[in-house]
Amino acid sequence: MSDYAERVGFGQFRLWRGKAPSLGQIDMELTERCNNDCMHCCINLPEEDASAQARELSIGEIKRILREVSDLGCLQVRLTGGEPLLRQDFEELYLFARRLGLKVLLFTNARLITPHLAELFARIPPLDPIEVSVYGMRAESYEAVTRVPGSFAQFRRGMDLLLERRVPFVVKTALLPPNRAELAEFETWAASLPWTDRTPSISMFFDLRNRRDDAGKNRLIRSLRLSPQEGLAVLARDPGKYRGEMAEFCAKFMQPQGARLFGCGAGMGGCIDPYGRFQPCMGLRAPELSYDLRRGSIADALINFFPSLKDIKATNPEYLKRCAGCLLKGLCEQCPAKSWAETGTLDTPVEYFCQVAHSQARYLGLLDEGLASGWDPRDHAAKTQHCASRAGMKNDISREINA
Numbered sequence: 501m502s503d504y505a506e507r508v509g510f511g512q513f514r515l516w517r518g519k520a521p522s523l524g525q526i527d528m529e530l531t532e533r534c535n536n537d538c539m540h541c542c543i544n545l546p547e548e549d550a551s552a553q554a555r556e557l558s559i560g561e562i563k564r565i566l567r568e569v570s571d572l573g574c575l576q577v578r579l580t581g582g583e584p585l586l587r588q589d590f591e592e593l594y595l596f597a598r599r600l601g602l603k604v605l606l607f608t609n610a611r612l613i614t615p616h617l618a619e620l621f622a623r624i625p626p627l628d629p630i631e632v633s634v635y636g637m638r639a640e641s642y643e644a645v646t647r648v649p650g651s652f653a654q655f656r657r658g659m660d661l662l663l664e665r666r667v668p669f670v671v672k673t674a675l676l677p678p679n680r681a682e683l684a685e686f687e688t689w690a691a692s693l694p695w696t697d698r699t700p701s702i703s704m705f706f707d708l709r710n711r712r713d714d715a716g717k718n719r720l721i722r723s724l725r726l727s728p729q730e731g732l733a734v735l736a737r738d739p740g741k742y743r744g745e746m747a748e749f750c751a752k753f754m755q756p757q758g759a760r761l762f763g764c765g766a767g768m769g770g771c772i773d774p775y776g777r778f779q780p781c782m783g784l785r786a787p788e789l790s791y792d793l794r795r796g797s798i799a800d801a802l803i804n805f806f807p808s809l810k811d812i813k814a815t816n817p818e819y820l821k822r823c824a825g826c827l828l829k830g831l832c833e834q835c836p837a838k839s840w841a842e843t844g845t846l847d848t849p850v851e852y853f854c855q856v857a858h859s860q861a862r863y864l865g866l867l868d869e870g871l872a873s874g875w876d877p878r879d880h881a882a883k884t885q886h887c888a889s890r891a892g893m894k895n896d897i898s899r900e901i902n903a
Contacts, residue, residue, distance in 0.1 A: 610658030644678035753830030767806030783837035
């Protein structure tokens with residue numbers, strides 16, 4: 501045998517021992533605190549929130565969790581927040597994750613990237629491009645969103661440090677009143693970055709506070725959302741590309757979900773919040789659907805806790821009438837996470853997302869203009885039948901939308 505390797509049977513390898521589940525990737529929020537105070541944010545707490553900081557996982561607890569997910573075969577961890585670079589122990593945690601062989605996907609606003617951190621990322625790369633949120637192309641627009649004077653200059657400095665050291669990163673944005681006029685400028689600039697290989701993601705149908713902790717902030721977030729028609733105009737600004745992409749998407753996902761609430765991959769991976777609660781996805785903060793990792797393990801959650809999600813069914817008569825049989829479900833962002841943030845329940849239809857889906861469906865020819873955009877029970881059957889006739893077979897929908 502070599503001094504460096506030993507041949508073992510397939511079943512002996514640690515990733516396949518026992519009945520432990522496999523885990524491809526995991527999301528980990530290192531903190532909910534942020535050095536920005538963005539007007540649209542669904543999660544951020546003040547940077548100086550001592551109560552939140554005191555409840556956050558210790559470095560030892562985070563290392564234990566990272567070691568466990570690595571043992572379960574996890575290949576990638578997404579480090580996010582809040583602003584993850586606010587953690588004073590971020591560098592140690594980053595190096596620990598990389599030594600475990602994990603690819604790291606870092607979400608950041610780049611304000612806290614220093615020459616030292618940029619050198620670290622250049623020397624020991626995360627292996628996934630860093631994702632940087634951009635809130636404006638100039639100080640006036642950027643700081644109108646972040647509501648922190650001087651934040652634009654710090655963001656630009658962080659970006660420049662990454663560029664100088666050739667650390668791969670991509671950018672994304674949130675479309676808000678202060679920066680809407682800059683969208684074309686942002687996309688042109690983003691395309692000039694060395695690692696841009698696709699159109700940057702744009703947030704515009706904003707989530708409410710997913711801990712349901714600030715009614716005033718929720719009123720503001722609702723006021724910042726684009727109307728369904730405005731959102732469609734952004735999505736379809738390149739009509740040919742949009743129709744082509746949606747042809748493939750609709751062919752795969754246009755089908756009714758029935759009464760089952762979790763038709764997604766929620767619970768197959770999950771998100772660990774800053775306080776050790778393991779959630780089925782990043783958006784869902786319903787306490788009864790989260791698992792306390794300070795008292796248990798990732799494996800136990802995946803084997804004994806999350807599988808029951810697939811058995812949860814809607815009981816709300818309005819959901820059963822409007823959503824369960826809707827063939828536009830693939831276009832609609834309605835899900836238990838968004839329902840809980842909006843209403844405190846898992847199965848209450850969210851009218852805004854319904855209208856957004858209908859706006860897209862009419863544009864794509866899946867619904868006639870004459871069919872209402874709301875959900876009047878009197879026309880639900882007509883909509884479902886009409887959408888079924890349009891969506892029909894997978895090959896038919898591709899021909900229809902590309903026509």
